[in-house]
Amino acid sequence: MTDPFADVSPWDKPAESAPETPVVNTATAPHVPGATHMNPFKIGLTFKAGASFDAEWITPTIYGSTADETARRTVEMMHALRQHGVIDLATNAAEYTRQQFKGSTTKAGAAAPKRFVGGKVQPTTDAEHQGETDCPHGRTHVAKGTWEAYFCNADERAGEKKCPAAFLNKKSGRFEIKG
Incomplete structure (x- = not known):
């Protein structure tokens, strides 16, 4: 094998030398089974x-x-x-970690995240009230592009009727059911 750091051009004709004998490793690595x-x-x-x-x-x-x-x-x-x-x-x-978080991932004036218990939105106090977001079936928050809304989680396959969606009114900063 030629020395890659030698002061010789790789295009020079190599000197004739005895062929190298390949090194054969006879030891095998132990088999360690994985999970x-x-x-x-x-x-x-x-x-x-x-x-x-x-x-x-x-x-x-x-x-x-x-x-x-x-x-x-x-x-x-x-x-x-x-x-x-x-x-x-x-x-x-997780709740403690959320309470310790001092930064903000939402735009100024955007609604605070909802509290969920058992998959249902919990009623808010007057200080944190965001509009018409309560529903007996619970709601899922969806924000896409320029709009946000809370959609009812009722199971239509089980015969439950979905409540109307509550969309964010950007002027008031509150969620409202359009009707």
Whole structure:
């Protein structure tokens, strides 16, 4: 093999030399099985605290060597999360973090984020009232381009009738149902 740092042009004719004998590595690397080798079955769970994307998520992944083992481990995981209060602790930690946040990701005068409990918008106090955003089915906030609205979460497949959407009135800064 030629020295890449030698003071010789790569286009010069190489000097005749004995051919190099290739080095053969006879030692093999030990096989270290990964999680998918030992436990080929996997279940990923997502526990969301609310209907919107700003709600906290817990996303455990469970592995097992058989489908039955993975299913049993999944049930054990869900019971352990409840027994040890992991879901409540994650919710409280997320709420604390939101309260500590000093910056702003919204435009000046934009509406404050809604509070969700059990997938439903919670009633606001007079100090934080944003207009007509309450609904017995809960609402989902949607903001696209130049408009924002809260849409009813009623399940029409189950025969529930959706409530009218509440759109942001940019003049008042409050959500109103157009009628």
